[in-house]
Amino acid sequence: xxEKEIIDFLKKNFxxxxxxxxxxxxxxxxxxxxxxxxxxxxDVLVENVHFEKGKFTWTQIGKKAMAVNLSDIAAMGxxxxxxxxxxxxxxxxxxxxxxxxxxxxxxxxKYKFEIIGxxxxxxxxxxxxxxxxxxxxxxxxxxxxxxxxxxxxxxxGSLGASQIKKQxxxxxxxxxxxEIVKKYKVNSMIDISDGxxxxxxxxxxxxxxxxxxxxxxxxxxxEAKKISKDKFEEILHVLNDGxxxxxxxxxxxxxxxxxxxxxxxxxxxxEMTGKREFIGILEDKIIEIKDKGFSHF
Amino acid sequence: xxEKEIIDFLKKNFxxxxxxxxxxxxxxxxxxxxxxxxxxxxDVLVENVHFEKGKFTWTQIGKKAMAVNLSDIAAMGxxxxxxxxxxxxxxxxxxxxxxxxxxxxxxxxKYKFEIIGxxxxxxxxxxxxxxxxxxxxxxxxxxxxxxxxxxxxxxxGSLGASQIKKQxxxxxxxxxxxEIVKKYKVNSMIDISDGxxxxxxxxxxxxxxxxxxxxxxxxxxxEAKKISKDKFEEILHVLNDGxxxxxxxxxxxxxxxxxxxxxxxxxxxxEMTGKREFIGILEDKIIEIKDKGFSHF
Numbered sequence: 291x292x293e294k295e296i297i298d299f300l301k302k303n304f305x306x307x308x309x310x311x312x313x314x315x316x317x318x319x320x321x322x323x324x325x326x327x328x329x330x331x332x333d334v335l336v337e338n339v340h341f342e343k344g345k346f347t348w349t350q351i352g353k354k355a356m357a358v359n360l361s362d363i364a365a366m367g368x369x370x371x372x373x374x375x376x377x378x379x380x381x382x383x384x385x386x387x388x389x390x391x392x393x394x395x396x397x398x399x400k401y402k403f404e405i406i407g408x409x410x411x412x413x414x415x416x417x418x419x420x421x422x423x424x425x426x427x428x429x430x431x432x433x434x435x436x437x438x439x440x441x442x443x444x445x446x447g448s449l450g451a452s453q454i455k456k457q458x459x460x461x462x463x464x465x466x467x468x469e470i471v472k473k474y475k476v477n478s479m480i481d482i483s484d485g486x487x488x489x490x491x492x493x494x495x496x497x498x499x500x501x502x503x504x505x506x507x508x509x510x511x512x513e514a515k516k517i518s519k520d521k522f523e524e525i526l527h528v529l530n531d532g533x534x535x536x537x538x539x540x541x542x543x544x545x546x547x548x549x550x551x552x553x554x555x556x557x558x559x560x561e562m563t564g565k566r567e568f569i570g571i572l573e574d575k576i577i578e579i580k581d582k583g584f585s586h587f
Numbered sequence: 588x589x590e591k592e593i594i595d596f597l598k599k600n601f602x603x604x605x606x607x608x609x610x611x612x613x614x615x616x617x618x619x620x621x622x623x624x625x626x627x628x629x630d631v632l633v634e635n636v637h638f639e640k641g642k643f644t645w646t647q648i649g650k651k652a653m654a655v656n657l658s659d660i661a662a663m664g665x666x667x668x669x670x671x672x673x674x675x676x677x678x679x680x681x682x683x684x685x686x687x688x689x690x691x692x693x694x695x696x697k698y699k700f701e702i703i704g705x706x707x708x709x710x711x712x713x714x715x716x717x718x719x720x721x722x723x724x725x726x727x728x729x730x731x732x733x734x735x736x737x738x739x740x741x742x743x744g745s746l747g748a749s750q751i752k753k754q755x756x757x758x759x760x761x762x763x764x765x766e767i768v769k770k771y772k773v774n775s776m777i778d779i780s781d782g783x784x785x786x787x788x789x790x791x792x793x794x795x796x797x798x799x800x801x802x803x804x805x806x807x808x809x810e811a812k813k814i815s816k817d818k819f820e821e822i823l824h825v826l827n828d829g830x831x832x833x834x835x836x837x838x839x840x841x842x843x844x845x846x847x848x849x850x851x852x853x854x855x856x857x858e859m860t861g862k863r864e865f866i867g868i869l870e871d872k873i874i875e876i877k878d879k880g881f882s883h884f
Contacts, residue, residue: 293707296684303688304695304702309669311703318704320669320720323620330703332671332718336710372606372617376629376673376716382884387593391600398601405601406608406627407615410590412883413633414712419673421629421718423617586709587679 293585316365331362334419350458352393359422360462361535365481367471368426370403378413430471432479434496439564441540449534450514450527457533466551479539485583487529503560503570532584590882613662623722628659631716647755649690656719657759658832662778664768665723667700675710727768729776731793736861738837746831747811747824754830763848776836782880784826797864800857829881
């Protein structure tokens with residue numbers, strides 16, 4: 291059974307009446323006040339799955355544990371407010387806890403959220419599970435649903451080979467997304483965590499649409515360029531490597547989406563289509579794109 | 588380094604300005620509306636730490652994962668509303684997922700909360716990490732802080748040897764606590780998860796007080812009676828076994844706390860004292876009580 295089938299089973303079994311959005315988007319969304327929603331998400335880092343001991347510092351791992359959740363908050367157009375941290379450790383190791391805390395504090399300061407609770411448990415393998423709470427103005431809430439055929443597809447930053455270096459120096463796109471949702475009419479949004487191909491196909495399935503990607507336009511990261519022997523290999527890295535934590539969004543053709551927000555590039559990479567086809571165009575050739583991103587199972 | 592010292596370190600490092608209550612109580616508390624707070628908690632079950640495969644069904648484990656979090660919500664006087672479930676599994680196993688979901692659904696129905704999100708990850712050992720969100724009327728919020736010297740100490744249900752049977756048939760005291768907070772003036776509240784001795788000492792430390800327990804009055808569970816050879820052994824089980832998930836609260840001597848709420852017994856077990864002493868009285872003998880409950884490290 292694949293991850294997608296499990297999530298479909300859970301969606302069917304746990305329908306929410308009280309939440310505005312339940313299982314199936316980057317965050318759950320609940321009522322908060324007249325003008326705001328509360329948005330809730332959880333993501334975990336597990337030893338030997340998401341990180342190996344010794345390869346990165348615990349400060350970097352603490353930062354990443356926050357970043358992957360901040361990216362979910364960004365994908366709804368939101369602002370992070372609070373987090374709870376559930377930590378599993380094989381033994382009481384103050385060095386690890388101190389270094390993790392340093393990384394977490396750094397992210398709290400930069401993204402202006404607070405740690406307000408958590409849990410400490412024994413576990414053979416280390417895990418850092420984070421529960422993050424954010425807010426978003428009702429008028430700025432973005433979800434996976436809402437895009438139309440003909441909408442253009444944009445992505446922040448650059449993609450591919452993030453596992454080499456970027457994954458432990460993530461800069462979740464909170465500030466850039468806030469700029470975008472305040473100034474432009476965005477129709478749908480998702481964060482790229484499993485890989486561009488996987489996450490874009492998820493977006494299509496929610497909206498019952500397809501896409502056409504301008505493969506020559508894809509923003510290839512420096513790392514992906516270094517490890518690729520040609521343009522085609524670069525494209526495969528961009529499509530299928532996970533852990534980019536960039537934001538993909540769609541907007542109507544009339545929206546004047548800028549090419550940069552601050553220092554972060556915004557690239558037009560394709561368009562949504564009415565047919566259920568997932569294709570890319572490269573030098574006039576049509577290439578079928580498959581869901582080859584990261585899956586846990 | 589002990590669990591308590593780690594939590595003290597985290598409390599110092601992560602002070603919250605925006606939350607009403609941050610790290611250090613059963614739940615974090617944030618502003619919600621004019622009359623309500625939002626309360627947030629997290630608790631996890633880890634394979635070979637909190638359960639062993641095969642000893643209990645996955646449905647029971649799913650129920651327990653909810654119950655331990657519901658108990659934290661109860662300990663604030665609150666009502667559960669939503670939960671997110673972060674699940675770690677070594678492989679995609681639909682049987683486990685289906686049975687866990689059954690247990691979770693049963694608790695959702697009984698305690699009227701909804702699962703609105705979560706996360707699925709690979710991990711060598713299974714873990715079920717839950718983030719629960721509740722609400723509580725501002726006037727009914729109970730915390731660990733607030734009790735005074737001379738207050739009487741009460742506990743719901745019975746205690747001891749919960750690991751034998753009760754721990755996978757937990758009935759978190761949501762309904763009973765709601766009755767209590769609506770009708771009586773309660774000064775402080777905590778849930779008993781690590782053991783009566785540990786959790787009562789935590790309550791004392793927050794309030795800079797001591798306690799005197801009427802050891803003959805302690806509500807001994809049937810299981811603790813069965814495995815004890817005398818009264819003294821029963822008392823040790825009640826004081827030091829963990830996993831009871833009953834609620835301890837304190838109230839002024841003038842409050843007419845009933846002996847039962849529905850079918851659940853409420854027992855007066857002692858009183859708070861101004862001295863920093865932790866003692867029990869048994870047949871006119873004074874016994875010093877030590878923190879011998881459950882600790883992960």
